[in-house]
Amino acid sequence: AQSVAQPEDQVNVAEGNPLTVKCTYSVSGNPYLFWYVQYPNRGLQFLLKYITGDNLVKGSYGFEAEFNKSQTSFHLKKPSALVSDSALYFCAVREAFMDTGRRALTFGSGTRLQVQP
Amino acid sequence: DGGITQSPKYLFRKEGQNVTLSCEQNLNHDAMYWYRQDPGQGLRLIYYSQIVNDFQKGDIAEGYSVSREKKESFPLTVTSAQKNPTAFYLCASTPKGAGHYNEQFFGPGTRLTVL
Numbered sequence: 001a002q003s004v005a006q007p008e009d010q011v012n013v014a015e016g017n018p019l020t021v022k023c024t025y026s027v028s029g030n031p032y033l034f035w036y037v038q039y040p041n042r043g044l045q046f047l048l049k050y051i052t053g054d055n056l057v058k059g060s061y062g063f064e065a066e067f068n069k070s071q072t073s074f075h076l077k078k079p080s081a082l083v084s085d086s087a088l089y090f091c092a093v094r095e096a097f098m099d100t101g102r103r104a105l106t107f108g109s110g111t112r113l114q115v116q117p
Numbered sequence: 118d119g120g121i122t123q124s125p126k127y128l129f130r131k132e133g134q135n136v137t138l139s140c141e142q143n144l145n146h147d148a149m150y151w152y153r154q155d156p157g158q159g160l161r162l163i164y165y166s167q168i169v170n171d172f173q174k175g176d177i178a179e180g181y182s183v184s185r186e187k188k189e190s191f192p193l194t195v196t197s198a199q200k201n202p203t204a205f206y207l208c209a210s211t212p213k214g215a216g217h218y219n220e221q222f223f224g225p226g227t228r229l230t231v232l
Contacts, residue, residue, distance in 0.1 A: 041126075041205075041226065043121075043123075043226050045223070049220055090159060090160070104162045104165055104175065105160075107152075107160040108159055110157075110159055
C-alpha cells in the first residue's frame with residue numbers, strides 16, 4: 001500500500017520569504033512523486049515530479065522540491081513567496097512499476113499556503 | 118485545466134435522484150480517472166479506466182457507476198445508493214506509453230450538492 005502525509009494543514013509565510021510545504025510518503029518500492037496546486041473551485045495543476053535522477057527537481061512558477069530517500073520526504077520549496085502563490089497544495093505518490101492497470105496516484109490531504117503581503 | 122472539460126460546474130440534486138457528471142478530453146489520453154474531494158481529506162479514487170469498454174473500481178466506488186464507450190468520454194453517475202454525495206468531483210487523464218510516471222491532467226471539477 002502507498003500513502004502520503006502532509007503534516008501541516010496550513011502554512012503562513014510573508015511575501016518575499018522562503019516557503020516550505022512538507023510531504024512524506026510510504027511505498028513498498030521506489031516512488032514516483034508529484035506536487036499539484038489547486039486554486040479555489042478549480043482542478044489541480046501539475047507543478048513538478050520526481051521520477052529518478054537528481055534529487056532536486058525544478059518545476060513551474062519557481063517551485064522546486066527535494067527528494068530525500070532516507071527520510072522518505074519530498075518537500076516543496078520556493079526561495080521567495082508571492083501573494084499569488086496562496087492556494088492549496090497536494091503531494092501525491094505512486095509506486096514505480098506497480099500494477100500498470102491502475103496508475104492512479106495517492107494524494108495527501110493537502111496544505112493550504114497563505115502568503116501575506 | 119488543459120484539454121479536459123467537466124460539466125456542469127455546479128449541480129444540485131434532490132435525495133434519491135441519480136445524476137451524471139460529464140468528463141470529456143481531447144488529449145488522446147488512454148487512461149481516465151474520477152476522484153472525489155472532500156475538505157481535509159485530499160482526493161480519493163472512485164473509478165478508473167485504462168482503455169475503452171474497460172473500467173475498474175477505485176477505493177470508494179460504492180454508490181457510483183461509470184462507462185467508457187468512447188476514448189474521449191468517461192461519465193460518472195452518482196446513484197441514490199451513495200450515502201453522502203455532496204463533494205467536489207474531479208476527472209483526470211493520463212497518456213499511455215513508456216511513461217508509467219506520466220503526470221495526470223485534471224479537469225476543472227464539478228461541485229455536487231444534495232439538497
